[in-house]
Structures are given as C-alpha cells and as structure tokens.
Amino acid sequence: MLNHPVLVLNQNYEPIHICQVRRAILLVYQGKAEMLEDGLGMVHTVQISVPMPSVIRLQHQVKRHRPVHKLTRIGIFQRDDFTCQYCGKRTQPLTIDHIMPRFQGGGHSWDNLVAACMPCNRHKAGRTPEQANMKLLKKAGLPEGRVTVISSHRFEERLPLWRKYLPSGC
Known part of the structure; x- marks a missing residue:
C-alpha cells in the first residue's frame, strides 16, 4: 500500500518525478511538499x-x-505524425529512411531520419531525395515541444487524478 506511485510536481507545477507513497508522506510531513490530490485512501x-x-x-x-529528445523509432513517427514524408500518406507499416544514406556519409540523427512508407523507401533505395527525384514534405529536425519526463503509460490507473497535471500527449 505504501508502494503506490505518487506524481511529484516542481513548485511551478511541472511534473518532475514519480515516487512512492512512503516518500511522499515524508515530504509532506517535513513541510517540503504539499498534497494536491489524495485519492488513494488513508494510512x-x-x-x-x-x-x-x-x-x-x-x-x-x-x-x-x-x-534532450531521445532519438527513437516511435519518436520519429510521432514527430512526422505517422505520415510518409515523401508521399504524405498515413499508411502502415512505416519505415525509417535516412535522407542522406549512411554509406554516403549520412548520420543517424534527428536531422537525417524521416518516416517513409515502404513503396517510397524502396523507390528511393540508397539514393538522396534529389538523386531519386523525390521531395520531402517538411525538413527533418528535432521534435517541437518539451521532452516528456514522466512516462505515464506505466501508471494508467492513476491517469484520471494525474491528467490535469501532465502535459497533453502523455
């Protein structure tokens, strides 16, 4: 019971951590924190x-x-709105395409990776978009917005109480 997760907010209400009830009660008792929601019962x-x-x-x-934004496959798909960056189709399955192929010196970074459908990725093959006569819909780069520190999918049962404190998209 004392191991339930508790959302910890900074003074400016920014979510920064998830701790256990035992630690949260101690912080409140010591005057280092204030309780905003108490939906778990009593100790x-x-x-x-x-x-x-x-x-x-x-x-x-x-x-x-x-x-910083961690470079992940799902992160690239989310940044590109699960849309092929060459033809604009929202299709499944999507693949990851290196704009500048790695063997031509392209790196594995936010600036060089985009979501692409399988037909477009096959058509482009190991060429640059210019060599394949293809255009990108938008320039690749870091995703916009803040990095989400709290991974709320592990705490689905707490979401109704936590939702108003978490940024949208969590």
Whole structure:
C-alpha cells in the first residue's frame, strides 16, 4: 500500500518525478511538499490517520537540466505524425529512411531520419531525395515541444487524478 506511485510536481507545477507513497508522506510531513490530490485512501498509525497522496507539489523550485529528445523509432513517427514524408500518406507499416544514406556519409540523427512508407523507401533505395527525384514534405529536425519526463503509460490507473497535471500527449 505504501508502494503506490505518487506524481511529484516542481513548485511551478511541472511534473518532475514519480515516487512512492512512503516518500511522499515524508515530504509532506517535513513541510517540503504539499498534497494536491489524495485519492488513494488513508494510512493508519497508532496515533493518527494520514491521507495517502496521489499528487504532491514541492515547496521550493528544484533546478534541473533540461532533458534532450531521445532519438527513437516511435519518436520519429510521432514527430512526422505517422505520415510518409515523401508521399504524405498515413499508411502502415512505416519505415525509417535516412535522407542522406549512411554509406554516403549520412548520420543517424534527428536531422537525417524521416518516416517513409515502404513503396517510397524502396523507390528511393540508397539514393538522396534529389538523386531519386523525390521531395520531402517538411525538413527533418528535432521534435517541437518539451521532452516528456514522466512516462505515464506505466501508471494508467492513476491517469484520471494525474491528467490535469501532465502535459497533453502523455
């Protein structure tokens, strides 16, 4: 019961961490955090009963480095809106295409990878878009927006309570 996940928000309400109920109660008791949601029930001790927090907010701003977008297959598909970047079709299955082929010096980076349908990827083969007489719909690059630190799919049962504190798309 004390191992339930609790969403931890920075002073500015930015989600920064997920801890266990035991740690969250300690932070609230020490005055380092305030409880915003208590949808988990009560913890009973010999002397008192304490509500179990589901969401807490830290009293002081925690400075931390900004995470960078991790290059993943699903990240590329999401950035490209699950759309082929050559023909514009939203089809399955999608593949990853190197704009500048690796054997021609192209790297494995956000700037050189796009989502492509199988026919377009086969047509382009090991050539650049110019060599294959194909045009990209938009320039490849880093995804827009903030990096999501909290992976909420592991905590589906908590989402109704957490939803208003998480950025859209989590």
